[in-house]
Amino acid sequence: MRPTLRGAGVLVVAVGATVVSAQFGQPGLAAIAAPLFVALLGATVQVYAAGLPAVERSTLRRGFQGEYRTLALTLSGSGIARVTDHRAEAVGGTATARCSLPATLSFEVPYERRGEHELGPVEVAVTDPLGLVVAGGTVGATDEVLVFPPVSRLGGPDAFVRTFTPDAEERGAFDRLREYTPGDALRDIHWKSSAKRDDLLVTEFDDDSEDRELLVAARAKAGHADAMAAAAATVAVGALQSGFSVGLATPDGAVPAGFGERQQIRLLEALARAGAGQSGREEAADVLISATDGGVVVHVGDRTEAFDDLTVGQENPLVSGVTA
Numbered sequence: 556m557r558p559t560l561r562g563a564g565v566l567v568v569a570v571g572a573t574v575v576s577a578q579f580g581q582p583g584l585a586a587i588a589a590p591l592f593v594a595l596l597g598a599t600v601q602v603y604a605a606g607l608p609a610v611e612r613s614t615l616r617r618g619f620q621g622e623y624r625t626l627a628l629t630l631s632g633s634g635i636a637r638v639t640d641h642r643a644e645a646v647g648g649t650a651t652a653r654c655s656l657p658a659t660l661s662f663e664v665p666y667e668r669r670g671e672h673e674l675g676p677v678e679v680a681v682t683d684p685l686g687l688v689v690a691g692g693t694v695g696a697t698d699e700v701l702v703f704p705p706v707s708r709l710g711g712p713d714a715f716v717r718t719f720t721p722d723a724e725e726r727g728a729f730d731r732l733r734e735y736t737p738g739d740a741l742r743d744i745h746w747k748s749s750a751k752r753d754d755l756l757v758t759e760f761d762d763d764s765e766d767r768e769l770l771v772a773a774r775a776k777a778g779h780a781d782a783m784a785a786a787a788a789t790v791a792v793g794a795l796q797s798g799f800s801v802g803l804a805t806p807d808g809a810v811p812a813g814f815g816e817r818q819q820i821r822l823l824e825a826l827a828r829a830g831a832g833q834s835g836r837e838e839a840a841d842v843l844i845s846a847t848d849g850g851v852v853v854h855v856g857d858r859t860e861a862f863d864d865l866t867v868g869q870e871n872p873l874v875s876g877v878t879a
Contacts, residue, residue: 556602558595562687565591598683601634602690608632608656610677610696618666619871620705620785626664628677628696632656637680643672646700656681669704669784669827673697703823704784706873707866709793732756743798768812769794772804772840773829776847780806780831783846786862787829790842790853791822792873804840806832819873 558566569591576584613627628640638660639651645668652660675697682689732748735755749755771791775783787803794801795818802812803822807829810821837843843854844862851862 556599556688556690559682559686559689561685562595562598562689565687566595569595594685595687598685598687601683602681602688605632605634605656605681605690607679607681607690607692607694608636610638610679610694612675612677612696612698614698615664615674615700617701617703619703619874620666620669621871622666622874624664624666624700626662626674628660628662630654630656630658630660630679632681634681634683635686636682639678640674641676641678642674645670645702646672646674664700666700666702669702669781671699671701671828673699701824701827703827704781704788705869706792706871707785707789708868708870708872709789709865732758768800768802769841770802770804770812770836770839771842771844772834772836773826773844774806774833774837774846775831777831779846779848779851780829782851783831783844784826784829786846786851786853787844788823788826789862789866790844791826792819794842795819795822804834804836805829806834809834809836 569588572584572588572591575581576588608630609632611629613629615624615626618624626640628638630636630638633656635653636656636658637651637653639649640662641649642664646666647662647664650662652662654660675695677694677696678691679694680689680691733756735744735749735757743757744755771787771794773783773787787805791801791803795814800812800814801818801822803810803825805825808825810818810825813821834840841855845852845854853860853862853865
């Protein structure tokens, strides 16, 4: 605990008035000094009794790079506080606010970069209403938040199948057309026949084509892990939405193949944390993502495509669609 700049000034005036009064017999100056000393003493007692407030941090939901979340800090106690929340630069960096205690402070937190980022600690400086004395310290209200890489839209409803899957003759023989039901793979929609009717028709084959498994491997040169993660997330999500069982290999580990929303979360979690390097599964991969100084390319068999050529924009099709 220490006097503020204002408090130091008041103390200097009070001491000076007392000294001059004693040396030159000016009782009026002593009358001025007395209430100043009382104010300083009262401020000291008030700040000491209040102590540092307890701070409770709300939990931030996971989200995608480019999104925002609202963070709340709830502080108990009394007095006037200057609150500094120390956060990683990737989620907005340090933020400061001033309030009367008790209080709840709200901050808009930008998710500027994928990864697992630290929140806190919180630095608090408490002062009296007159701003004469201040006591400060650090409160360990810490947490972490995971930010997923951005996901882009692939170019059209059947773009994934056209670009990333084997030729049509490798599939089973045609069986019949039936009406589309939610959950059917977009690659099986028979667009020509559907155009003649008011509803969608789906092609069925003799084999269970939707049970095919796809391994996506991702690698990146140092400094390009973010671009690798964004491309791999786009391809993996597109594969899941096209009905594939998707597995993933990154320089930091592997995710076994699986279907559904839970698998989508697993893939995004792995890509949020993935760094640069080789995946070790390049030879076995059905789709290989490579990020280098020259950009991001996608390898499928003997074909190589620039990732940017496979997308139709940066709009994230999963925003508000993933809960974790």
